[in-house]
Each structure stands twice: as C-alpha cells, then as structure tokens.
Amino acid sequence: MELDPLLLSRLQFAFVVCFHAIFPVFTIGLATFIAFLEALAFKTGNPLYTRLSQFWIQVFAVAFAMGVVSGIVMSFQFGTNWSNFSYAAANFIGPMLSYEVVTAFFLEAAFLGVLLFGRNKVPPGVHLFAACMVALGTIISTFWILAANSWMHTPVGTELTDGMFVVGSWREAIFNPSFPYRFTHMVLASFLTGSFVVAGVSAWYLLVGREVEANRRALSMCLWLILFLAPTQAVVGDYHGLNTLEHQPTKVAAIEGNWETTRGMPLLLFAIPDQENETNHFEIGLPKLGSLILTHDLDGEVPGLKEVAPEERPPVWIVFWAFRIMVGIGLLMIGCALAGLFLRAGGRYWRQPQFLNAMRLMTFAPFAAVLCGWIVTEVGRFPWVVYGQMSHAEGLTPSLTGGMVLFTLLGYIAVYAAIFSAGLYYLMLVLRAGLESIDQDDEEVHDIERPKRPLSASHVGIEEGGR
Amino acid sequence: MHGIDLTIIWAVIIAFGIMMYVLMDGFDLGVGILFPFAPDEDARDVMMNSVAPVWDGNETWLILGGAGLLAAFPLVYSVLMPALYIGVFLMLAGLIFRGVAFEFRFKAGSHRYLWNWAFAGGSMVAAFAQGAVVGAYIEGFNTLDGRYVGGALDWLTPFTVLTGLGLVAGYALLGSTWLIMKTEGHIQQWVYRLAPWLLAAVLAVFAVVSVWTPAVDPSAFERWFSVIRLIWIFPLSALLFALLVVRGLRRRQQSMPFVATMGMFAFTYLGLLVTKWPYVVPPNYTLWDAAAAPGSQLFLLIGMLFVIPVILAYTAWTYWVFRGKVKVGEGYH
Structure with a gap:
C-alpha cells in the first residue's frame, strides 16, 4: 500500500489540533467564569464565591498548562507539513499567529501569575483585575486564531501575486465575511463548555453530598448561564x-x-x-x-x-x-x-x-x-x-514522503498519549480532592520562593495522601 | 519606507530573539542534561528549582522566534521546517516531555524517577536536535525555486552529529556554570569539578568545527581568509571569554563562570552569523529574497516594538525576584 503524505498530513493536523483544542475551549470559558466568581466575591464579600474561585483556578491551571504544551506543536505544524501554504499565506497568517503569541505571553506573564498566586499579596481589586485580564486575554487569543482560520475560509482583503498572498486591506482580511459568525459561535461554545463542566462537576459533588452550599450555588449559576447561552x-x-x-x-x-x-x-x-x-x-x-x-x-x-x-x-x-x-x-x-x-x-x-x-x-x-x-x-x-x-495538495510540503509523516504521526500520538494521560489523571485527582482541599492552602509560607508553575497553584499530590 | 529597511530591522529582531533563546533556554536545558549525573536526589530538587520559575519564559523566545520567522521571513520558515522535519519533531517531543516533567516531578511519589528521565532525556534530545540544526545550517539546504527538495535525513550527517553533541556539551557547560551561581555546598562542589571537563569538550568541538567548516561550506573559507580580517575578533573574543571561565573556575568565583560562558556563546553565535551574512537560507537565498511583504513586516513590527521591551523588563524582574541561592529543602512543595 502506498502511503499518501497528503492524507497522512491532514490526519496528523486533525489529530494534533483536536487534541490541542480540547484545552483552550475549556479554559476560555472557565477563565470568564472565574472572573465572574471573583467579581461576585468582590461585590458581595461572600467567602463562598472566593472558595469556588480558588478551587476552579486550580482546575484552570492544569488545563491551561496542558493547552500551552500542546499548542507549541501547532505553530510548527504549518511549516513542517504545509510549507507551501505557509509560504503563500505568511504575509497574513504570520502576523496573526505572532500577535496570538504576543497576547498569550501577556496573559501568562503579567496576569496569570497574579491570578494563581497573588490572592493574599495584592489588593482584592487588583486580583479581580488580573482575573478579568486573563479572561480577556484568552478571548483576544481566540480572536487572532479565528481571524486566521476564517480568512482561510473566506479569503478577502488579499491578492495572490507571484505565489504569495499580499495583504491589501488588514481590516477586510481580519474582519472577513465569515469571521464575526465563527468567532461568536466559538466563544459561545467555550462559554457553554465551561458552564457544562462546572455544572457537571458540581452535580457530581451534590450527588455525593460534598460541600453542598457552594456547589449548589455553582450549579445554579451555570444553569442560568446555560439557559441564556444554549438558545x-x-x-x-x-x-x-x-x-x-x-x-x-x-x-x-x-x-x-x-x-x-x-x-x-x-x-x-x-x-x-x-x-x-x-x-x-x-x-x-x-x-x-x-x-x-x-x-x-x-x-x-x-x-x-x-x-x-x-x-x-x-x-x-x-x-x-x-x-x-x-x-x-x-x-x-x-x-x-x-x-x-x-x-x-x-x-x-x-x-x-x-x-x-x-x-x-x-x-x-x-x-x-x-x-x-x-x-x-x-x-x-x-x-x-x-x-x-489554494487546495490541500498545493499547500502540502513538496519534499514530504508518506513514511516521514507516518513516523511523526505515530510519534505525536505516542507523546500525547503519555503526556495527556498523566495530565488528565492529575486533573481527575484535583477534582476528586474537591473544594475541601482549599482550606489546606492558607499556610503560604515560602510562597515567594516556590517555583511559579501553573500546577503549583494546586496542592494535590499525585498519589493518595501525598502533597 | 523612507530609507528604513524593515528587513534589516527584522533580521536584527530575529537574530536577537534566537540569541536570547540559546543563552536562556540553553542553561535550563543544560541543567536537564546534567540531571542524571547529580550526586543525589536533593541536588536534583535544587537543580530543578533553580530553573523552574524561569524556564518557560525562556522558551517564549523560541515560540516568538518561530512565529516571527513565519511572519517576517516566510522563505526561511518554509524551507527550514521541511528540511528539518524529523529534527523538529524530536526537538518538540523533547521539549514537551521536559516541560511536563517540570509540572509533575514535584507532585510524583514513587514514580519520580520516570519524571527524572523525562526531564533529562527531553533536555538532551532537544539540545542535540538544536545543535544538529546549527550544523545543517552551516552545510546549507538543497532548494529549487524556493522549495526544499532534499531528503528527510539530509540534516543528519557526521558534521551535524558533531555540532549536535557540541551543543549538548555547550548547554551542559551553561547549565553547570548557572548551577555554580545558584547553589552552594556539595552541589556546588560537584559542578565546580564538572565544569572544566565540559569546557574542554566544548573547546574541542569548537576547534574541530572551525577546521571542518571550510570543507562543508567553501564560501566560509573565503570569508574568513580573504575578505575582512576584522571578522577574527569574534572567535578571539570567544576564546578570551573561555579564559575568563577557566579563571573563574580556578578562583572558585560565583557568577563569573556563568557570565563568561554566555560571552563565549554570544561571540560564537555572532561569528556564525557573520560567516553566513547576508544569506538566511544558505547557500542560495539572502535576507531580502526571504523577506515578507513590507506591509506585513510593518504590521507586526508595531506590536513587537511595544512587546519586546515589556518582555525584557518582565524577564529581568522575574530573575530579580528569584535571585540568590537555591537551598536544599526550600522553595517547593
């Protein structure tokens, strides 16, 4: 059987992008939910909202870390497997992806740290501001990625000359005809995902009678959100x-x-x-x-x-x-x-x-x-x-052979299987530990010295009884 | 653009970004490479803690460089990625494993040894792949009409294996001198003993590569021996810094070995750039052949001019916050 590099490349892209998408889709919605909780906590002073927020920030941190790790692969996929497309579309796609990186950097560098570790170090208003900026950052990231993707569906504002798309109007190319619909549809999908995950996990806690007051409130909030979002x-x-x-x-x-x-x-x-x-x-x-x-x-x-x-x-x-x-x-x-x-x-x-x-x-x-x-x-x-x-075949890397793509496709499957089973397993442990794990977190002694890693936001050990 | 050549500005930005990446991710990859040789598990905790707060900021430069390359020099991106297809995959797999090891090692109990190996193995593979890329770059790429037309393993030759191993040794040297600066007691004694051997290995590879390069790239010979003699300032400076490393190690200085190693790297890198200038896809394409449309370069430049100072300030602040020695049993949960 002849291995077709085109089909294999499409499968590989589909595989890595599907695996990656799971995480941002969830974190975009969850970031907004956390900002919402923080705003409620700030306004009402009710510690219940703070507890809920503290718990879901832990979950957010794990999912965010997985999203970042799987996202690194994406930025290289274009070049390795779709080099002709990359070359032709670089004048538009390149700046879009770069701006996404820049946005993600701001999100991570400046505000994520404050959100994850700064609760007792900065004034409450600043912490709330950081939560809002993280949420806004994820949505701006979505903006750039969907601008690039939508342009590939409805390419306007550019002209194909000498094998390269040259941008005539940035406004037209970014706000291309399918962009507003795709962007809105995607952001709503993320909000729905976040709402259903929070609702589902809260429902599970309620079924077993854990932290009833807080989880009831979370479920109630999500049901109102879903009632608005789903229709x-x-x-x-x-x-x-x-x-x-x-x-x-x-x-x-x-x-x-x-x-x-x-x-x-x-x-x-x-x-x-x-x-x-x-x-x-x-x-x-x-x-x-x-x-x-x-x-x-x-x-x-x-x-x-x-x-x-x-x-x-x-x-x-x-x-x-x-x-x-x-x-x-x-x-x-x-x-x-x-x-x-x-x-x-x-x-x-x-x-x-x-x-x-x-x-x-x-x-x-x-x-x-x-x-x-x-x-x-x-x-x-x-x-x-x-x-x-430009067709898939025209966009493909000309020097690719079926064997090369099969090698990396199997490689990515193996790497992702190893890494993400560890990640999902850990996420399950965080969920199983539940809101009750929050109370242990108040002893922030060496906090400034602790490695500021997203998972440091969670104190759940990987093995039972561990910390 | 009124006499301002955006292509040159972008070349400087990308070159600067790559250098920042090599210097900064270099030492944390190096710490990973040294991981299996550490005297004990306490030392491994300290080693990992010494880079944990900064490593992903360091890798930001790689992602920024990759995306910036696509935006500013699409030809480089669309030739190098296919040419280095397998190598890029190995590098990414390595970076993913070690990245996740940072997250999970401290959480793990009896499976900690697995994450130790993920961290060390990932770092070595990523460093080797990057070194091989440098070698492949010196050798040049087989292109036709702006497309890569070579095979999947063209990048893997005796020469690139040597540069790959050279960079593994180089990063290990950066990592060891970083650890000298960041640790004390028995861990520091261990790296003081190790560093001279790594320096010797790096200088040996440096010497062999210098002699070998004219054989794989005749234009390099011409540049070094006929055109501009001023070029010799780069290797001589690198050697001067190597002497400073030796002196620093002898006198048991804390920071000098690390700073001097960075100097060595910087001048070697500049020497390489000058050897190839103005070719970015050797041997056929120059900076200007590879450049994106001026409008796109300008569109992104506006954002970059704003964001790069912020990144630098933020980076400096992070290093300031986490300054000082990392002690055993401190700084992690």
Whole structure:
C-alpha cells in the first residue's frame, strides 16, 4: 500500500489540533467564569464565591498548562507539513499567529501569575483585575486564531501575486465575511463548555453530598448561564449556517446530504450518504424544513453537491454526521437548561438525582460538540486550504514522503498519549480532592520562593495522601 | 519606507530573539542534561528549582522566534521546517516531555524517577536536535525555486552529529556554570569539578568545527581568509571569554563562570552569523529574497516594538525576584 503524505498530513493536523483544542475551549470559558466568581466575591464579600474561585483556578491551571504544551506543536505544524501554504499565506497568517503569541505571553506573564498566586499579596481589586485580564486575554487569543482560520475560509482583503498572498486591506482580511459568525459561535461554545463542566462537576459533588452550599450555588449559576447561552448559540449557529451557504454552498450541501439543487428540500434526520453513487440510503426526513431553515422560505432553492465536480466534494458522510452530532448535543443542552428551569420550583434542581446524574454525564458533551463542529467546518471545505484559491495538495510540503509523516504521526500520538494521560489523571485527582482541599492552602509560607508553575497553584499530590 | 529597511530591522529582531533563546533556554536545558549525573536526589530538587520559575519564559523566545520567522521571513520558515522535519519533531517531543516533567516531578511519589528521565532525556534530545540544526545550517539546504527538495535525513550527517553533541556539551557547560551561581555546598562542589571537563569538550568541538567548516561550506573559507580580517575578533573574543571561565573556575568565583560562558556563546553565535551574512537560507537565498511583504513586516513590527521591551523588563524582574541561592529543602512543595 502506498502511503499518501497528503492524507497522512491532514490526519496528523486533525489529530494534533483536536487534541490541542480540547484545552483552550475549556479554559476560555472557565477563565470568564472565574472572573465572574471573583467579581461576585468582590461585590458581595461572600467567602463562598472566593472558595469556588480558588478551587476552579486550580482546575484552570492544569488545563491551561496542558493547552500551552500542546499548542507549541501547532505553530510548527504549518511549516513542517504545509510549507507551501505557509509560504503563500505568511504575509497574513504570520502576523496573526505572532500577535496570538504576543497576547498569550501577556496573559501568562503579567496576569496569570497574579491570578494563581497573588490572592493574599495584592489588593482584592487588583486580583479581580488580573482575573478579568486573563479572561480577556484568552478571548483576544481566540480572536487572532479565528481571524486566521476564517480568512482561510473566506479569503478577502488579499491578492495572490507571484505565489504569495499580499495583504491589501488588514481590516477586510481580519474582519472577513465569515469571521464575526465563527468567532461568536466559538466563544459561545467555550462559554457553554465551561458552564457544562462546572455544572457537571458540581452535580457530581451534590450527588455525593460534598460541600453542598457552594456547589449548589455553582450549579445554579451555570444553569442560568446555560439557559441564556444554549438558545443563543442555536440562533448564532443558524446565522453561521446562512453565512456558510453564501460563501461555501458545497459544505452546506454536504451538511444536508443534498445531492441535487432543489426547491423545498427536506431536513434529513437520518441517512447513509453514498459518495460513489451520489445518493443517500435509508433517508428519514421532514419535508421542506431544510429549505425553511436555510432560506427562511418553505420552497427556497438550495444548491446540491452535484453543482461541483466529484473531486471537489468533501467526504459527505463525515460532514453529514458530525453536523448531526453537534446539533443533537446542542438540543440536549437546551433541554438541560429547560429542565433546570422547570426544577427550580422547590429547589429540586440540586436535589433530584436523575437531573444531577444527567448533568454529570453532560460534562463531556460540549467537547464532543466542539470537535464535531470543527470537523464539519474543516472537512466541509475540502479540497481547499484557502477556499477557492489554494487546495490541500498545493499547500502540502513538496519534499514530504508518506513514511516521514507516518513516523511523526505515530510519534505525536505516542507523546500525547503519555503526556495527556498523566495530565488528565492529575486533573481527575484535583477534582476528586474537591473544594475541601482549599482550606489546606492558607499556610503560604515560602510562597515567594516556590517555583511559579501553573500546577503549583494546586496542592494535590499525585498519589493518595501525598502533597 | 523612507530609507528604513524593515528587513534589516527584522533580521536584527530575529537574530536577537534566537540569541536570547540559546543563552536562556540553553542553561535550563543544560541543567536537564546534567540531571542524571547529580550526586543525589536533593541536588536534583535544587537543580530543578533553580530553573523552574524561569524556564518557560525562556522558551517564549523560541515560540516568538518561530512565529516571527513565519511572519517576517516566510522563505526561511518554509524551507527550514521541511528540511528539518524529523529534527523538529524530536526537538518538540523533547521539549514537551521536559516541560511536563517540570509540572509533575514535584507532585510524583514513587514514580519520580520516570519524571527524572523525562526531564533529562527531553533536555538532551532537544539540545542535540538544536545543535544538529546549527550544523545543517552551516552545510546549507538543497532548494529549487524556493522549495526544499532534499531528503528527510539530509540534516543528519557526521558534521551535524558533531555540532549536535557540541551543543549538548555547550548547554551542559551553561547549565553547570548557572548551577555554580545558584547553589552552594556539595552541589556546588560537584559542578565546580564538572565544569572544566565540559569546557574542554566544548573547546574541542569548537576547534574541530572551525577546521571542518571550510570543507562543508567553501564560501566560509573565503570569508574568513580573504575578505575582512576584522571578522577574527569574534572567535578571539570567544576564546578570551573561555579564559575568563577557566579563571573563574580556578578562583572558585560565583557568577563569573556563568557570565563568561554566555560571552563565549554570544561571540560564537555572532561569528556564525557573520560567516553566513547576508544569506538566511544558505547557500542560495539572502535576507531580502526571504523577506515578507513590507506591509506585513510593518504590521507586526508595531506590536513587537511595544512587546519586546515589556518582555525584557518582565524577564529581568522575574530573575530579580528569584535571585540568590537555591537551598536544599526550600522553595517547593
């Protein structure tokens, strides 16, 4: 069997970026939640909020450290496997990524240290300010990364001359047509992820009756947040879809499993797309609803996959199913929010075991939704790395061989497996130690001398009983 | 740009960034390289503590350099990354392992030895890969129309193995003199004994590489023996600093060996730059061939001019906060 460096490179990029994405998606949301807790603590003076914040800062520190470590690999992936793309797009992508590094540096250097270690060393207002700056920093990082990514989907403001994109208008290139939708969708997804993780962990503590007062409050806050965020995300997602229909109709056709350009397209709930025969098997759908959603008209015309040549169509079943998983989880989220609202009466939301169990299980759902969302948008733009202007094949490093990529792909899998099982294991220990571990932290004796590492923020030993 | 050559400004920024990286991550990688040879576990605790607060700030320069290279000199990035494909992977894997070891070693109980090896092994692999990159750079890259067209292991030759080992020894020397400055008692005695051997190894590699370089890069010979004689100031300065290291070690000075080792590194690095100037992708492409569009260079420069002074100030502040000796049983949990 011939090893295809193109396919392997795409797999490698997908692997490292999916693994990396898990952490920032969570920390962006959690950073904002922590800032929110700090603000409440500052305003009300209630020590409960401080305790909650102290605990979640520990979790944040571990996830942040894992995100930084896995992120280093990303900045080299472009050059090693996609050198032609890197060269061509450097005039735009280069400054975007550099500004992201600069932002991340500010976040880490100036404010993270104060947030993690400065609670008793700086005035409360300064600590709150640091919490807000860390949250803002993660969002600005998202801004630069999504500006770069969105430009690859809707490249404007640049001109391709002599094999290089030259930026004509920075404003147009950064605020390209798909950017506002993608950015909003992503930030909301991060907030939802943070909310569901905090809610799920709190629900778990409540199930076993630990730190009831604090965890009840955390769960309550998250349920209010989710009640607002989940429906908003559905609306934003709808607008994002309409924007995609305008700029990348083939991707939308793959999402819908729609082969022919038609009016009154059904909304397929189930189908097995057949790429070769250009059709679907076992279709179950709701008539005309697809057209209604996409064109806001029951008989609106929707473009099909056959508008483009077979080699320009993405692998339909991946896009089709990833999209349905994402939307399905989104609907589940709205369901959770409504159930939480319903159970408010009589305070059942923090006592009813079935609901708490459901929330506990939902902890992992947002990660699946986010990864599926990225799979939809990235697989769906096949075969373009810069949409309509440069294909994956053109962007690939010319000197790559299949064996080289296989070697590094297996290598990255091995490295990540070793490192991240350690990281996730430790995260579990921090969660198991729970809020009760906070009280031990008051003896900050040699604090100024202690190595200021993110994990130093947590005092949980890796083995039972250790410190 | 009204007579201001942005390309030159960026060349200075990137060259400065790489030098900062080599000097600063150099000593903390060196501490990792020396890790298995430490006299006892107490010494390892102290060694790790001496670099724990600063190492990731040091690595910021690598990430900043990588991203800056992509933005300012895309051709360098898009030729070097493919050419060094396997080496870059090894370096990253090494840096990841040692980075995570910093986090987990202090938390670990009976598995601590595993993290010791992750720290030491990761540091050695990363240092060797970086040294091999220097060697590959001296040898030059096989390019056609601005694309790398060589093989996956072109970067691995006897010459680059030597430069790789040379940098492992060099970083170990930086690490040992750093430890002289930061430790006391039996740990300091141990590194005082070790440092002269490392210095001898570094000087030996230095000598062999100097003789060998004209063979792998004929233009280097020409530059050194015909054009500008002033160039000899760099190796001579490096040797002068080597003598200062020797004197510092003899007199059991605390800080001088470290400062002088940094001087050695700096002048060797400058000597290398002058040998290659103005080529950034040897042997074919100059700075100006490799430069990004002026608009992009300017767009990023605005941010950099603001952020670099802040990074430097912050770095200086961190080192000030963590100044002084690291003692056994102190400074960690």
